[in-house]
Amino acid sequence: MGTTNVKAYGTESADAPLEQMGIQRRSLTVKDIEIDILYCGVCHSDLHTARNDWGFTTYPAVPGHEIVGKVTSIGSEVTKLKVGDFAAVGCLVDSCHTCDNCKQDLEQYCSNGWVGTYNAPDKHLGGMTLGGYSEKIVVDEHFVLKVPGNLDLAATAPLLCxxxxxxxxxxxxxxxxxxxxxxxxxxxxxxxxxxxxxxxxxxxxxxxxxxxxxxxxxxxxxxxxxxxxxxxxxxxxxxxxxxxxxxxxxxxxxxxxxxxxxxxxxxxxxxxxxxxxxxxxxxxxxxxxxxxxxSLIGGIAETQEMLDFCGEHNIVSEIELIKMQDINEAYERMLKSDVRYRFVIDMASLKG
CATH class of the missing domain: 3.40.50.720 (NAD(P)-binding Rossmann-like Domain)
Incomplete structure (x- = not known):
């Protein structure tokens, strides 16, 4: 499988700061959507993973699972979105699709192990999945969500977790x-x-x-x-x-x-x-x-239902927009609850 090099922010060890690194994204399969990431929310799970607080981080680690961006390319069998659409990706990028839970749209409880957006086994490239602190991401269309057109994109990102x-x-x-x-x-x-x-x-x-x-x-x-x-x-x-x-x-x-x-x-x-x-x-x-x-996150259908509800009621998060380069400082502030109420990274700062 071919790959593309993209810029990302991640860490090589539990006690190292996050810094810029190069990572690979897979070439599109027929069901894949490529998303140019515009905004990525910062979750406590990102910090716990970067610092191996839960004891199962594999390095290098690239966090980020509150992703909003624009579709730049689609596989030949994709029907859900088209190039130019705004799209979102949350905590899940894959599951088995065949167990009882997956069949009930409960992918977050997949009996065979759901695949997280970061630090989960990557069945396409090997190694581990790498998250949204990056320029682009490639995700199976089933796990890509549509963003209501009236919502502020940056403030929508934290809805995904x-x-x-x-x-x-x-x-x-x-x-x-x-x-x-x-x-x-x-x-x-x-x-x-x-x-x-x-x-x-x-x-x-x-x-x-x-x-x-x-x-x-x-x-x-x-x-x-x-x-x-x-x-x-x-x-x-x-x-x-x-x-x-x-x-x-x-x-x-x-x-x-x-x-x-x-x-x-x-x-x-x-x-x-x-x-x-x-x-x-x-x-x-x-x-x-x-x-x-x-309770653990939500399935894909339920997440889309929530986004649609938020679109109807104009509900988004209260956020503080930061540059990618300020992520280590943001983590320290997050530990002190010094944020109202969610940091969101403006990914333009990484692409500059």
Missing amino acids: AGITTWSPLRHWKVGKGSKVAVVGLGGLGHMGIKLAKGLGAEVTLFSRSPGKEKDAFDLGADAVIISTDDNQMNSVNGKFDLIIDTVPYIHDVNPYVGTLNTNGTLVLVGYLGPLDPFLNTVPMIMGRKSVAG
Whole structure:
């Protein structure tokens, strides 16, 4: 298979900064779409992968899975998009297509292992997939999404991970008009959770550990803010919520939130991976048929549904646009939660 050389930003080891490097993209197969990347969002997963926080990074690593760009070339059998269209790619670039989950448009739970946009086995070129911190990407048309024409392209990029990660549980647990939804944490995922839940007609509350987020939360569409360290405030929402989306990306005590679920309510974890500490107390769960669940991104059909919904309701992320060359500084700021609410790379800075 032929290849094309493109510029990218990546790292050769866990303790090395990201820097410019050359990578290869495959020549188009009949079902492939080549995308000139215009914008790429910066996700916590990018940082975790670059620094091998999860212990399974293969180097060199090129992160980036919130990709928006323009179609520059298509394979002979592509029908989904044409040259010149705006397109998007999220966290998935392949799956088996044949397992029960794939057949139900749940590619993110592919029984034979979905292929991530970066740091996953690349069945075309060998080695590992390389992500959106690059000039171009070549992706099977099934995993390419259409961008509604009215949306700001840069602010659309984070919808491909932060957006779908919160949209999928909102849809699975059938949130709609009259639903009472709470969001834990006001970051890249949390701010999208508020916007999307509000767009679906829910009454939305933000849980925050510290005062000072109220104005931002209300500006995003929240109806209420509860300070989770204040016992009186927590007691005031005891038994209230149908669904709580917990976006906090580090270990924390989820037990106080379980008590705020109503009968049959669900707390869904979308930000943190790993064992819970302190342990989950099952008493309030058993006494109210409450659930603690997890959810991972979303399938391709569901992601397109979300983009179309965002187009109809003019929902995009709140972003800070950065140059590719500033990515290492952006990572340090992200660790301090010093971003409102998602960094997006202007890839023109790499092409210059």
